[in-house]
Every structure is written in structure tokens, then in C-alpha cells.
Amino acid sequence: MEFDMAHLARLSRLDPHDPALKDLSEDLKSIVGFVGTLTSVPDRTSEEVALEAASGAGLGLLREDVSRPSFDRASLLAASPTNEDGCYAVPVAIEKGVAK
Numbered sequence: 485m486e487f488d489m490a491h492l493a494r495l496s497r498l499d500p501h502d503p504a505l506k507d508l509s510e511d512l513k514s515i516v517g518f519v520g521t522l523t524s525v526p527d528r529t530s531e532e533v534a535l536e537a538a539s540g541a542g543l544g545l546l547r548e549d550v551s552r553p554s555f556d557r558a559s560l561l562a563a564s565p566t567n568e569d570g571c572y573a574v575p576v577a578i579e580k581g582v583a584k
Contacts, residue, residue, distance in 0.1 A: 487512055 489509050493500040557570070566573040 485513060485516055 487509055489505045490500040492512075493502070493505055498505070561567045561570065561572070564572050
């Protein structure tokens with residue numbers, strides 16, 4: 485598959501004369517080729533997936549769930565810019581459905 489890299493560069497607001505576009509063209513071919521291989525993966529219905537989950541099939545493929553030490557909560561909270569009631573305080577990014 486060939487791409488009109490000059491056209492794609494203009495759409496992407498890149499310099500169409502940049503020599504790096506040749507490498508980008510090869511990368512794009514690889515990506516599109518990989519996506520093409522995904523179409524050959526057989527898809528299953530939700531019923532098939534539910535039956536497999538209910539039967540426990542495939543559980544042997546999972547690793548054993550083992551509890552192990554984690555980060556110290558106090559040190560993580562000490563490194564946070566702000567915290568409230570023992571949790572990270574995240575500033576409001578969207579208010580009343582409108583992005584700030």
C-alpha cells in the first residue's frame with residue numbers, strides 16, 4: 485500500500501519536504517499491515533465468551549493471585565501536591581458539563 489506522504493504531511497501540518505517522512509511512510513505501512521492481520525483473528529459472540537467464563541475454561545492460563553507489599557500510603561500522600569481525608573485531591577477539570 486502506498487501513501488501520498490506530501491498530502492498526509494499537509495493534513496498533519498508537517499513539512500512535506502522533511503526527509504523523515506520516508507521513514508514515516510515505512511512505519512505507516514507496518515501499522516496498516518498489522519491492523520490488517522487483526523482482521524484474521526476469529527471473533528466470538530458474547531454468549532461464547534460468557535459460556536467459557538462460566539465453565540472456568542482458561543483459568544489455568546492465569547497467574548496465581550499472590551498478595552505482596554505495595555507502596556507506603558503515607559509517603560505517597562506526602563509526595564502529592566494536595567490531599568484530603570487520606571486521598572489525593574484532584575482539581576476539578578470539568579464543571580457543569582463545560583470544560584475549563
